[in-house]
Amino acid sequence: MIFSELEQEKCREIDLHTHSTASDGTCTPTELVERAASVGIRVLALTDHDTLAGIPEAKDAGCRLGVTVVPGIELSANWLGTDIHVLGYHMKRDGSLIQKLLDWVQQERIRRNEGIAAKMAADGVDVSMSQLRQRYPGAVIGRPHFARLLMEQGRAASVKDAFEKWLKPGQPYYLPRTKITLEQAAKAISESCGVPVLAHPLQYGFAPEKLEQLVAEFAGIAMGGMEIYYTGYTLTQRQQLFDLAQKYRLFVTGGSDFHGENKPHIRLGEVEVPRSVEDAVREHSKEIHP
Numbered sequence: 001m002i003f004s005e006l007e008q009e010k011c012r013e014i015d016l017h018t019h020s021t022a023s024d025g026t027c028t029p030t031e032l033v034e035r036a037a038s039v040g041i042r043v044l045a046l047t048d049h050d051t052l053a054g055i056p057e058a059k060d061a062g063c064r065l066g067v068t069v070v071p072g073i074e075l076s077a078n079w080l081g082t083d084i085h086v087l088g089y090h091m092k093r094d095g096s097l098i099q100k101l102l103d104w105v106q107q108e109r110i111r112r113n114e115g116i117a118a119k120m121a122a123d124g125v126d127v128s129m130s131q132l133r134q135r136y137p138g139a140v141i142g143r144p145h146f147a148r149l150l151m152e153q154g155r156a157a158s159v160k161d162a163f164e165k166w167l168k169p170g171q172p173y174y175l176p177r178t179k180i181t182l183e184q185a186a187k188a189i190s191e192s193c194g195v196p197v198l199a200h201p202l203q204y205g206f207a208p209e210k211l212e213q214l215v216a217e218f219a220g221i222a223m224g225g226m227e228i229y230y231t232g233y234t235l236t237q238r239q240q241l242f243d244l245a246q247k248y249r250l251f252v253t254g255g256s257d258f259h260g261e262n263k264p265h266i267r268l269g270e271v272e273v274p275r276s277v278e279d280a281v282r283e284h285s286k287e288i289h290p
């Protein structure tokens, strides 16, 4: 594949990176698919953090509205102290390694959420975990949910501001959580017949050498892809990422990372992704798990 050819295939009909209320998006899976249909998206991957819970609802809506829903997930992994995100597409098998891993991740999140809530309560914020669970039933609760609460109570101007002031590392309500390794993430996805994809490579703040080290390591663990079409990535950045993907034999994908109101600058139907990406993901799914 040649980069310029890929660029010519760009369209706004494919988005392989979105979040729903099953994790930290603000649209339900149905609303997400409805919105996708209304902006002309044909193929949509639901990639909620650490859960596959939104997939059945999204699939139903997709059937009704003529949108192909790719079952996906986004896992956070620790690599040399940085939080790296791995997307998984065409996830199939339940009850295997992935389920065990997700259960462990949930437990670790519960532990951390209780800690964050305690810090906030001690500071006079009106917060309780049972309240949050009621408000976000079945959702993987994380810092974005605390961020909304802080915003609603007038302690932050926006979700982003809440992260800046309170929730990011170094700020008063931050607590780390123990993460799985990059290898565990990629292997769990492969085990579930999924295709692992390194998400948004430029979001980690790495210098070029370190980014290449990450890509090389990821490619060594898994046969998969790398997200190079992403909200805000420029032509030059895409070209550089494409070259890196080629060098390490990763196929390329793309998506917006839509989260609804939690990331208002990201809009559905605005990311441009080459048409052939859809086939590339499907082909790799077959190749890995014939």
Ligand code: AMP
Pocket: 024, 049, 076, 141, 142, 143, 144, 159, 160, 161, 163, 164, 259, 262, 263
């Ligand atoms: P957690 O997994 O609970 O640590 O929360 C991490 C999630 O918070 C990420 O996946 C993002 O979706 C979101 N996030 C991180 N930083 C920000 C930010 N500055 N503004 C909005 N959302 C953010």
Ligand code: FE
Pocket: 019, 024, 049, 259
């Ligand atoms: Fe998120």
Ligand code: FE
Pocket: 074, 085, 199, 200
């Ligand atoms: Fe991510």
Ligand code: ZN
Pocket: 017, 018, 019, 047, 074, 257
């Ligand atoms: Zn995401």
